[in-house]
Amino acid sequence: MEVSEVLFFNYRRGAKTVYEGIDALLQKLPLSEVVNKGDLVAIKAHMGELGNVTHVRPGIVREVVGAVKTAGGRPFVTDTTTLYPEARWTAMEYLQTAAANGFTGESMGAPIIIADGLLGYDGTQRSVSKRVDGCDLNEVEVAQAIVESDAMVAVSHAKGHDLTGFGGAIKNLGMGCLTKRGKATIHGVSVGEIDLGKCTGCGKCVESCVYGAMRLEEGKACRDVEKCVGCNWCLFACPNEAIKLPDGAKERFQLYLAHGAMTVLEKFGGRVCFINVVQDVTPLCDCATHAGNPVVADVGILASLDPVAIDKASLDLIDRAELVPGVLAEEGPDRLGRINRVDSTIQMCAAEKLGVGKLKYQIIEI
Numbered sequence: 001m002e003v004s005e006v007l008f009f010n011y012r013r014g015a016k017t018v019y020e021g022i023d024a025l026l027q028k029l030p031l032s033e034v035v036n037k038g039d040l041v042a043i044k045a046h047m048g049e050l051g052n053v054t055h056v057r058p059g060i061v062r063e064v065v066g067a068v069k070t071a072g073g074r075p076f077v078t079d080t081t082t083l084y085p086e087a088r089w090t091a092m093e094y095l096q097t098a099a100a101n102g103f104t105g106e107s108m109g110a111p112i113i114i115a116d117g118l119l120g121y122d123g124t125q126r127s128v129s130k131r132v133d134g135c136d137l138n139e140v141e142v143a144q145a146i147v148e149s150d151a152m153v154a155v156s157h158a159k160g161h162d163l164t165g166f167g168g169a170i171k172n173l174g175m176g177c178l179t180k181r182g183k184a185t186i187h188g189v190s191v192g193e194i195d196l197g198k199c200t201g202c203g204k205c206v207e208s209c210v211y212g213a214m215r216l217e218e219g220k221a222c223r224d225v226e227k228c229v230g231c232n233w234c235l236f237a238c239p240n241e242a243i244k245l246p247d248g249a250k251e252r253f254q255l256y257l258a259h260g261a262m263t264v265l266e267k268f269g270g271r272v273c274f275i276n277v278v279q280d281v282t283p284l285c286d287c288a289t290h291a292g293n294p295v296v297a298d299v300g301i302l303a304s305l306d307p308v309a310i311d312k313a314s315l316d317l318i319d320r321a322e323l324v325p326g327v328l329a330e331e332g333p334d335r336l337g338r339i340n341r342v343d344s345t346i347q348m349c350a351a352e353k354l355g356v357g358k359l360k361y362q363i364i365e366i
């Protein structure tokens with residue numbers, strides 16, 4: 001088929017509740033072709049940073065859990081720890097944050113398992129089978145609970161992202177399914193550069209770096225590249241804007257992200273389906289405590305077997321959606337990319353070249 005099908009539950013149409021809409025999407029997909037009886041099924045969802053209130057609602061994930069059970073699978077809700085030392089830094093802290101955000105074993109009707117273990121280093125190195133120009137990635141470390149699952153449902157929030165412009169299914173796979181080491185291999189291509197002319201030697205970046213990669217040398221910041229994992233926490237900590245992303249960092253990051261997504265998908269041999277929730281479309285991602293006010297009116301929920309098609313369809317629907325009053329948006333496509341100063345489609349084009357999916361899609365409204 002030249003185009004991939006993307007099913008669309010449009011919030012503007014029909015009298016269905018959101019839960020009925022999700023069930024209808026998964027029946028039409030159909031989920032039963034991805035999930036076999038007795039399968040361990042990872043429901044991969046970002047459960048939000050502590051203080052973020054625009055992440056995917058727990059009720060939506062719970063409905064997916066129910067559908068997987070109906071299809072005969074054994075679901076668990078999962079995500080991975082962060083590279084930076086915030087409220088999802090270890091599995092223990094992540095579970096506490098998830099509970100604060102409404103995600104518990106009881107509310108989900110399934111266990112919550114942090115896929116990369118207590119500290120975020122439990123995983124398996126998997127070879128990157130092919131590459132597009134500009135990427136020299138050989139391996140990425142995939143979180144162990146993802147590796148050990150039989151099938152996966154990736155529930156992604158369609159929203160903005162500082163590095164990728166738009167973040168959806170490709171981001172959920174290519175970053176969200178990796179261990180800390182895996183994340184570091186991808187984030188490592190977008191590390192902020194130190195402008196010594198602006199550096200006052202205040203030491204805030206040194207305090208911020210839990211990897212011990214920053215020090216002061218002759219009153220100026222100095223990075224140990226061997227220890228640095230590319231989390232860019234020092235960039236955010238610098239009060240003087242002396243650490244800045246180098247030219248091309250956001251573009252490179254997206255290219256590598258697509259390779260991460262391909263590597264995760266290959267493990268499943270096609271037994272993954274994707275749900276994109278296009279609501280609370282904030283300029284920044286769910287890792288941000290405040291991701292900004294939504295840019296457009298809530299759109300609906302999409303489902304597909306193709307992560308590229310579902311992301312492109314989400315991006316296009318966001319472009320066509322009504323702007324929230326007061327939002328100033330530049331003219332032209334890729335609203336979220338324009339807000340974040342990068343072309344969001346780089347990740348999608350690279351993923352298509354890698355055979356992850358197709359940019360051309362057909363929307364089928366349910």
Ligand code: SF4
Binds near residue numbers: 198203221238
């Ligand atoms: S935080 Fe910024 S200004 Fe302060 S030492 Fe680090 S780079 Fe220099």
Ligand code: SF4
Binds near residue numbers: 191213214232233
């Ligand atoms: S030096 Fe900066 S980017 Fe590197 S690990 Fe430390 S905080 Fe993260």
